[in-house]
Amino acid sequence: MKRATAALAAVTALFAAPASRAGFCDDLLASEPATSVCDAADDPAYDDGWQPGDDGGSGFAAGGWSFDAFHPENTGHDLASSTLNGDADEDGDLDTNGRAWRIHAGSNARIYADRAFAAPLPFATPLTIEIDTDAQPLYGGTGFELSSDPAYASTFAAYVLSTGNWGVVWPSTSAVDTGVPANGEPVRFAFTRIGEFQFRLDVTPRGGATRTVFGGVGNDLSHLRLVNSGGNPLRELFFNKITVPVPGGAAAVGAALASLAACARRRPQEKTRSRNSLSRGRSAVSSSARPSAT
Ligand SMILES: [Ca+2]
Numbered sequence: 087m088k089r090a091t092a093a094l095a096a097v098t099a100l101f102a103a104p105a106s107r108a109g110f111c112d113d114l115l116a117s118e119p120a121t122s123v124c125d126a127a128d129d130p131a132y133d134d135g136w137q138p139g140d141d142g143g144s145g146f147a148a149g150g151w152s153f154d155a156f157h158p159e160n161t162g163h164d165l166a167s168s169t170l171n172g173d174a175d176e177d178g179d180l181d182t183n184g185r186a187w188r189i190h191a192g193s194n195a196r197i198y199a200d201r202a203f204a205a206p207l208p209f210a211t212p213l214t215i216e217i218d219t220d221a222q223p224l225y226g227g228t229g230f231e232l233s234s235d236p237a238y239a240s241t242f243a244a245y246v247l248s249t250g251n252w253g254v255v256w257p258s259t260s261a262v263d264t265g266v267p268a269n270g271e272p273v274r275f276a277f278t279r280i281g282e283f284q285f286r287l288d289v290t291p292r293g294g295a296t297r298t299v300f301g302g303v304g305n306d307l308s309h310l311r312l313v314n315s316g317g318n319p320l321r322e323l324f325f326n327k328i329t330v331p332v333p334g335g336a337a338a339v340g341a342a343l344a345s346l347a348a349c350a351r352r353r354p355q356e357k358t359r360s361r362n363s364l365s366r367g368r369s370a371v372s373s374s375a376r377p378s379a380t
């Protein structure tokens with residue numbers, strides 16, 4: 087009887103609702119309550135899969151995720167572990183609670199995953215996202231875009247180049263090669279609007295040095311698009327951890343703005359870009375080990 091009771095308890099425990107777990111955004115909001123945007127693949131909205139209209143996280147416009155595809159029969163979107171590609175180590179890559187968002191596409195196919203923010207990206211505060219892919223598309227882009235509206239050409243994009251490295255593209259500009267490889271390991275992107283017509287992108291591979299690109303951007307950026315242009319064999323792109331954290335809240339933003347103003351004063355060559363950069367397309371790439379601002 088005792089043994090039967092124990093067995094019943096074990097079975098009951100097996101099928102009981104899982105204990106509530108702290109997700110990535112719960113942890114972030116606990117440490118940085120002023121965070122304005124956060125979503126991650128471990129949000130409960132994705133427990134039953136990643137469907138159109140899923141609206142996990144906070145700081146986004148109504149409507150949730152939407153998907154579009156060229157040759158949709160050759161594409162897919164789901165949740166999977168980002169450790170399926172790359173070096174097969176056991177650090178979890180960019181997973182949260184064992185999973186990440188995945189978009190994949192085969193030959194002659196392309197898939198988009200779109201989400202709008204509740205408000206345009208703020209100044210002086212980075213949008214961060216982690217991406218893990220080894221896709222080197224034959225044509226089109228694989229990476230992420232920021233725009234005022236997905237119906238228009240993207241305003242800013244980070245794509246994998248034919249070199250196998252991550253590149254950065256903005257209007258009227260040839261792609262800037264960051265030198266950071268797309269090798270199936272996580273890369274963290276931090277995009278910051280540092281002026282009405284300027285952005286800064288920090289690209290950090292797991293365990294590697296940050297590369298920084300300065301460029302021009304002129305529109306409100308309120309829309310995030312992940313894109314995977316296909317190939318053969320099927321190409322995968324994993325991503326996760328979308329945040330706009332504001333550590334310390336308004337005071338920290340003020341300090342950040344002051345710091346950026348000081349940075350701009352030290353970079354007279356950057357000041358001349360502003361609006362003209364959109365047509366002339368100059369760029370700068372620097373390494374955190376040897377910042378060009380000093
Ligand atoms: Ca869902």
Ligand SMILES: [Ca+2]
Pocket residue numbers: 168169170171172173179218270271272
């Ligand atoms: Ca990986």
Ligand SMILES: [Ca+2]
Pocket residue numbers: 169172173174175176177178179270271
């Ligand atoms: Ca790995």
